[in-house]
Amino acid sequence: MQDKVAMPxxxxxxxxxxxxxxxxxxNVKVLNISRISSIADFLVLASGRSDRQVQAIADSVKQGLKPFDHALDTEGYDQGRWVVVxxxxxxxxxxxxxxxALYNLDELWNRAAEIEIPDEFQWENKQA
Known part of the structure; x- marks a missing residue:
């Protein structure tokens, strides 16, 4: 097993x-919840338009983060409605x-500080 690359x-x-x-x-958000919860330090919220897109997004996160970390658990993947990694x-x-919209975690965690995602990663509202 190879060592993971350390990353803050x-x-x-x-x-x-x-x-x-x-x-x-x-509607991707990174929320710092470390001061208001002990379950984690950060939440990443993202939406997809279909079960396949939700699964593809979860796969991309898991594959992309593989050199740095491994998922402890993944839930909801088979249904593709709400995947938690x-x-x-x-x-x-x-x-x-x-x-x-139904579960509205955005509102539930509205006291959390939102971390800015660098423009280089954004795709919405960019000219082709």
Whole structure:
């Protein structure tokens, strides 16, 4: 087994967002929840338009983060409506848009500081 490359947790969370955006994820957010919860340090929230896109986004995150970390658990992948990828200190939630609206984690975690995702990873509102 090869050693993982050390990377600060915030940077890993941003990488997760970047890998999600690489698959055209929508409304991607990185939230620092370390001061308001003990479940993790960061949440990454992302949306997809279909079960296949949600699965592709989750796959992209897991594959992209492989050199740096391995997922402790993944839930919901087979259905592709809400996939949770748990890295311990970073938890990635990938939803279909209507499921995200229904559970509204954005509102639940509204006290968390949102971390800016660098423009280089953004695809929405960019000129071709």
């Amino acid at each position: 947790v915030e940077e890993r969370a941003i990488k997760c967002a970047a890998f999600a955006l690489d698959k055209k994820a929508l 748990d890295y311990g200190d970073v938890i990635v939630h990938v939803f279909q848009e209507e499921v995200r």
